[in-house]
Amino acid sequence: MSMVSTYCPHFSGLRRSSPNLHNAPSQSFLQHFGSQLRLPSSPKPCRAVIAMSGSGKFFVGGNWKCNGTKDSITKLVSDLNSAKLESDVGILQPLFFNPYVVVAPPFVYLDQVTSSLTDRIEVSAQNSWIGKGGAFTGEISVEQLKDIGCKWVILGHSERRHVIGEDDQFIGKKAAFALNEGLGVIACIGELLEEREAGKTFDVCFQQLKAFADVVPSWDNIVIAYEPVWAIGTGKVATPQQAQEVHVAVRDWLKKNVSEEVASKTRIIYGGSVNGSNCGELAKEEDIDGFLVGGASLKGPEFATIVNSVTTKKVAA
Template sequence: MAMVSTYCPQFTGLRRSCSKLETSSPQSFSQHVTSHLRLFSSNKPSRSVAAMASNNKNGTKDSISKLVSDLNSANLEADVDVVVSPPFVYIDQVKNSLTDRIEISAQNSWVGKGGAFTGEISVEQLKDLGCKWVILGHSERRHVIGEDDQFIGKKAAYALSEGLGVIACIGEKLEEREAGKTFDVCFKQLKAVADAVPSWENIVIAYEPVWAIGTGKVATPLQAQEVHAAVRDWLKTNVSADVASATRIIYGGSVNGGNSAELAKQEDIDGFLVGGASLKGPEFATIVNSVTSKKVAA
């Protein structure tokens, strides 16, 4: 089974400048924060596909029960790994009611062993609840909470050492993209992870352009592919060719049931990190199943 994630790496023809952005109707920032969905699929035997949902938008027990019911009854492609990431307070509820077909992720974790860190959640606690994954470096953690690259790298290293898989988020802000610094920003964030972790075996990279959240700017499939290709090339040069080939790179930036199929056709997009659209069970299922379009195109 492939893991739900998205990545688009290419080793040739990389450009240091990024394509012009497209403008569409703005999307509410709050829609991005309620749940995360990852989907992974690939036409290369060494990579699998994944889909992940993560959002923090004012969930309630009743609304989560409805979403879990929709997911339990959805017809999901068997070769796509699906992971959901509910808010901490609902992890136990989701774990106890969601089908085993779908794995559970946390939205964040502490940098080391649990202790007197009031308000934080330790990796050990997450494992106790049955989590298999944790999202680290999400745009809100970086740009709202203020976590820096090195801190995120250390958190990734500790989570991996304790047996959790890591979904490591990277991405540039609007002003950074418009200044032609997309690759520089993403590579700097990647390096902080690479410098800290002992292995890439249980890491999924999620490219999440911050400028695609609530700005009216939407990445085209080719723009997303361009960054995914650059990320894979960075891994090849700075880690190893094997890691570059095997690592799943997923995309998160206003992914929905209408654009997921075209995004999934891109060579280096292995899945998705889904925000607002993951709150709608049927649409989320559409996104999960769209990853198989890569196999059709192969």
């Protein structure tokens, strides 16, 4: 399905008045960003592009990050196993409206979750090493992830980029190795607040996309997650219009730099303080194909609400 939409280099910009926080600790800089956000007085003009809405199945991922204990994860898995998910309607509904759902537990609980979670939900790792296993203390290999039943891995998350210090090329090579070994990749992109303020949102996202495009063998098993860093863990969420215009721009970049088919088929999901209250409006947007959820994914009933926001996509489609 094609559509005419717009994106603009200085769109819907958010402004702050605070010092440069590139090197501050993750939690404090995100909290500080969140406290300083305000809307600009007038956005710059936009330019029109032709873009296509995604044709893949609605995709929702839950990133549990460094949270949980054996007991709390047992409870969370139980809640997910008993949740009424829209995917329960099965083949009677169009493919797009049976959500594809994954969760990403901490490494030490992967085996517990893969052995106890309903098969309606697949399991993802939060990271993987750039090559085969070996003398790499603290890392986890793709072979090990596959051995315990993982189907996906999250790569390029902002906390890996801006706290751990992984660069675009390193992340791209990790994605290429994981894909070559048979894992699906949730490839994260997104800008810092000062980059958005400077009108560099698209430059940053396109540079991060190019690092994937330069090395990945195929886009068949890639989901792109747009996660503006200023919205992660801050309680601030991009408006549906702000998220949509970045998703449109990303899809247009794929069309021009990869192929029209990849642009149409690749799912582009949104992450950044998504919760049960805002997911419905976000899901209505043409190019938002699902979500990568942080804190709200630790609450079974709320995560189910987010998964079931696919029903608003039905209405909007």
